[in-house]
Amino acid sequence: MKTHVRCGTLFSAGDQEARSGQTLVYDARGILEFVGPTEQAPRAAPAEPVLDYSRQFVMPGLIDVHVHLAYGNAKSEEDIDLYSPLEFRALRGLFFAQKLLAAGYTALCSPGDAGQVSLSIRNAIRAGLFDGPRITAAGPYITARQSLTDWYPSWIGAPSTSIGRLVTNRDEAIEEIRVQAKNGVDCVKIALDGIQRRPDGSLIAAFTEDETAAMVREIQRLGRKAVVHAIGREAVLYAARAGVDLIFHAFDLDDECIDAALKGGSAIAPTLTFQRNIIEFTQPHDPAANNGRVGHVQRQYERACRNLAKAHKAGVPMLAGTDSGFAVTPYGEWHARELEIFVNDLGFTPAEALSAATRVNARFLADAERVGTLEPGRSADFIALDGSPLEAISILLDKSRIHAVHLGGKRMTLTERGYDPREVTDKALVNWSDVYTQARVAELRRDTPLRRAAE
Known part of the structure; x- marks a missing residue:
């Protein structure tokens, strides 16, 4: 039994062109057998279904290479690490993985989670126990003293969770x-970035160049992909020289880093959505508005766009990811914003941005040979949209435009379900946002009369 799909416009991601009057044909296993002009397509037998997407824009399912399934839309590091057991995080992560699928993302990479949370979600979906996107999974970050994820005092140490x-x-x-x-x-x-800085403000890498090279060699020797978190120039350079498969961020890279990335074959996933959302969404009452973070991120964003646009122009492969899993990047909401940023701030054409989120991203995934493009022999992972993202890339953010999502040929019908954030992840207690010294209370009283306890 074969299924025939009539497409109004088809972007196969095999090239930069979209074509009208195309048909897909896939078999009972969800493997594509034909992709091409409708007049050349095999005729549908009487019993074979024909899906009419002749008014839609059909393209491969989207891919996000930076989704942390264990984070739960966290507001703090404690929310990520401490207040939910690993078992609950796995169930919660599966729920949120389905949010991505409903948003048109048929595959993702979860690069760094507690325990075996993403591995468990990946395996449950692969086993057919639940519907969900294809997942490429990592374990916990490898971190050194004073690097990312070693954020607790030394007298506490790194919790097992x-x-x-x-x-x-x-x-x-x-x-x-x-x-x-x-x-x-x-x-x-x-976690290749450190938190210590030199007098000039540049970040000191958390591992030496020799240590980085040794770890990358072992990762790749064992047949796994090596990925790093690296914002600072030194960490980016060490990663590129070591031939890391994927560098997240790379905001402070320079010409030497670009040359090393091109020579070593490293790709970059800028993950600028997280920064952009911090800048635009942080409210005056949020702690981030009062600790200088927004201004720092704004300057970092502007610097990153200049540097990354240069890397893109030089030919460094760019992958699309969002750092979803934080309160400012909730699951299923802002994944396509990275594509807007690629077009508006990094010099991509809309077709290049779509390719980044499909064909280019797919090269990094565990399912690389099956996904990313619509061509014979690949999986029938595709979405049908009301409108063309080649004309307006932002329509990918409008979930009402998603007409259908197919994974392995099967149309996904996932019920939209809300949830209570206080029961899901928002558990770090903050009873007061200030320290009420006499001087501070006097200052507040000048601005607004304070309520008395009896009121």
Whole structure:
């Protein structure tokens, strides 16, 4: 039994063109057998279904390579690491993975989670227990002292429920890589940025260049992809020289980093949606509005766009990801915003942006040979849209425009379900937002009379 799909416009992602009057044909396993002009397509047998998307724009399912399924739309590091057991995080992550699928994202990479949360979600979906996107999964970040995810005081240490696995020497790092490979990860993530800065303000990498190269060699020797979090120039350079598969962020890269990335074959996923949302969505009452973070992120964003546009022009492959899983990047909401940023701020054409979120992203995934383009032999993962993102890339953010989502040929029908954030992740307690010294109370009283306890 074959299924025939009549497409109004088809963007197969095999090239930069969209074509009208096209048909897809896939078999009972959801594997494409024909992609091409309708007049050349095999005739449908009487019993075979024909899907009429002749008024829609059909394209491969979208891919986000930076989704943290274990975070739960967190507002703080404590929300991520401490207040929910791993078992609940896995169930919660599956729920949120389905939010992505409903938004047209048929595949994702979850690069760095606590325990085996993303692995468990991936395996449950692969086993057919639940509907959900195809998942490329990592384990906890490999982190060093004073690097990303080592954010608790030394007298507390790294909790076992943290998204970071603290290593204190090269042997521990190699052992952790081997444990994760044994557990079945698709990729291993290194927290390569440090939090210490030089007098000129530049970030000091958390690992030395030799340590970075040793970890990357072991990751790739075991057949896994190596990914890093690297904003600072030094970390980006170490990663590129080591031949890392994917660098997240790379905001402070320079010409030397670009040359190293081109030579070593490293790709970059800028993940600018997270920064853009912080700038635009932070409210005056949010702590981030009062600690200078928004201004810092604004300057960082502007610098990143200049540097990354240069890297794109030089030919460094750019992948699309959003850092979804935080309160400012909730699941299923802003994934296509990265494509808007690619077009508006990095110099991509809409077709290049669509290719980044499909064909280019797919090269990194565990399912690379099956997804990313619509061509014979690939999986029938596709979406049908009311409107063309080649004319207005922002329509991908409008969920009402998503006419249909197909995964392996099967049309996904996922019920929209709300949830209570206080029961899901928003559990870090903050009873007061200030320290009420006499001076502070006097200042507040000048602005607004304070309520008395008896009122």
